[in-house]
Amino acid sequence: MDKTNAHDATRPAVGVDIKNLYKVFGDQPKKMMPLIAEGISKDELRDKHHHILGLRNINLSINPGAIQVIMGLSGSGKSTLVRHINRLIDPTAGEVWINGKDIIRLNRWALRRFRREQTAMVFQKFALFPHMTVIENVEFGLRVRGISYKKRRVTAQHWIERVGLAGYEHSFPNQLSGGMQQRVGLARAMANDAPILLMDEAFSALDPLIRTDMQAVLLDLQQELAKTIVFITHDLDEALRLGDQVAILRDGEVVQQGAPQEILLQPADDYVANFVRDVNRGRVIRCRTLVVPGPIVEGPDLGANLTLEEAARQLGSTGHDQANVIGNKGQHLGSLTIGQILAAMVEPSKAG
Ligand SMILES: Nc1ncnc2c1ncn2[C@@H]1O[C@H](COP(=O)(O)OP(=O)(O)OP(=O)(O)O)[C@@H](O)[C@H]1O
Ligand SMILES: [Mg+2]
Numbered sequence: 001m002d003k004t005n006a007h008d009a010t011r012p013a014v015g016v017d018i019k020n021l022y023k024v025f026g027d028q029p030k031k032m033m034p035l036i037a038e039g040i041s042k043d044e045l046r047d048k049h050h051h052i053l054g055l056r057n058i059n060l061s062i063n064p065g066a067i068q069v070i071m072g073l074s075g076s077g078k079s080t081l082v083r084h085i086n087r088l089i090d091p092t093a094g095e096v097w098i099n100g101k102d103i104i105r106l107n108r109w110a111l112r113r114f115r116r117e118q119t120a121m122v123f124q125k126f127a128l129f130p131h132m133t134v135i136e137n138v139e140f141g142l143r144v145r146g147i148s149y150k151k152r153r154v155t156a157q158h159w160i161e162r163v164g165l166a167g168y169e170h171s172f173p174n175q176l177s178g179g180m181q182q183r184v185g186l187a188r189a190m191a192n193d194a195p196i197l198l199m200d201e202a203f204s205a206l207d208p209l210i211r212t213d214m215q216a217v218l219l220d221l222q223q224e225l226a227k228t229i230v231f232i233t234h235d236l237d238e239a240l241r242l243g244d245q246v247a248i249l250r251d252g253e254v255v256q257q258g259a260p261q262e263i264l265l266q267p268a269d270d271y272v273a274n275f276v277r278d279v280n281r282g283r284v285i286r287c288r289t290l291v292v293p294g295p296i297v298e299g300p301d302l303g304a305n306l307t308l309e310e311a312a313r314q315l316g317s318t319g320h321d322q323a324n325v326i327g328n329k330g331q332h333l334g335s336l337t338i339g340q341i342l343a344a345m346v347e348p349s350k351a352g
Contacts, residue, residue: 055077058254059254070231085098086114118196119194137184185202215238260284264284287303287325299323299324315336
């Protein structure tokens with residue numbers, strides 16, 4: 001794509017392994033660990049011992065090049081968790097393995113270098129420098145790293161164009177709409193070319209239409225970049241659209257993790273079921289998730305990637321009541337009946 005070296009495609013994606021991670025806020029967090037090991041509740045720890053349980057025994061493996069979504073109610077620990085990945089927060093106990101190193105044990109110098117080279121963060125409140133132009137904001141990280149003026153300008157320009165802001169290079173943030181400012185934030189994160197991108201409610205402040213646009217921009221960039229992205233959101237539709245994997249937090253614990261469709265089809269408990277209740281299942285679940293393996297049936301072919309809504313429409317128009325499901329390469333995967341499709345569209349299945 002690119003004469004500018006804006007992205008080094010040969011650089012391998014980097015996974016993140018979080019192990020037995022605990023975070024307690026308060027004066028003597030380590031002293032609380034035995035109580036926590038005994039299973040004290042977050043409320044009791046707060047009321048009786050004046051400490052806040054931020055995270056309890058988080059174990060999460062994030063695959064290189066995947067988008068990991070973190071969801072949960074306000075206060076469930078999402079920001080606390082993501083800030084451990086670049087160690088803006090030190091844990092009370094636990095490990096965060098990246099590139100073969102436990103970053104919790106890096107010294108100050110190594111940590112600074114790790115943050116600068118391996119991670120970039122996009123915030124909800126854009127966090128742009130108001131006195132710098134768009135291009136100065138985007139190239140900021142490169143300037144800090146001592147990259148020459150000419151080189152960093154070329155890279156910054158590339159990303160400004162990639163996020164659709166060509167022509168605004170010399171505008172100041174307060175001359176841009178919220179959606180445009182968020183594009184600057186994204187371009188700035190991309191310009192650093194860090195393999196890990198941390199996005200804490202990055203799109204939550206945007207209008208719905210602009211938000212959908214930004215999701216498309218991100219997915220489009222991701223096609224090309226395959227970064228490891230940790231994306232925090234309150235919004236289930238956003239989670240399902242973006243996430244390869246979703247983890248749901250409650251009171252500092254992961255209550256369920258898995259592919260979005262798994263969470264939708266088999267919510268682990270009422271808390272998760274509440275989250276997924278209002279989703280338009282017909283637009284999210286795809287035929288491949290439901291397909292029943294077996295011989296070829298009398299009926300039309302449906303692509304495995306079709307949503308149930310599309311599948312129901314296509315099948316309905318043929319007059320058949322069942323169809324074959326066909327994979328990417330034209331292979332037969334199995335079949336589905338119209339009844340199975342419609343049932344999955346309306347009824348939250350508790351089948352495990
Ligand atoms: N610096 C701190 N000192 C004390 N308690 C904290 C601190 N930071 C977070 N907490 C507590 O830790 C818990 C998790 O907070 P966190 O900010 O991670 O939640 P969140 O899921 O990101 O919420 P939101 O959706 O509102 O952003 C909350 O109970 C919060 O009060
Ligand atoms: Mg938060």
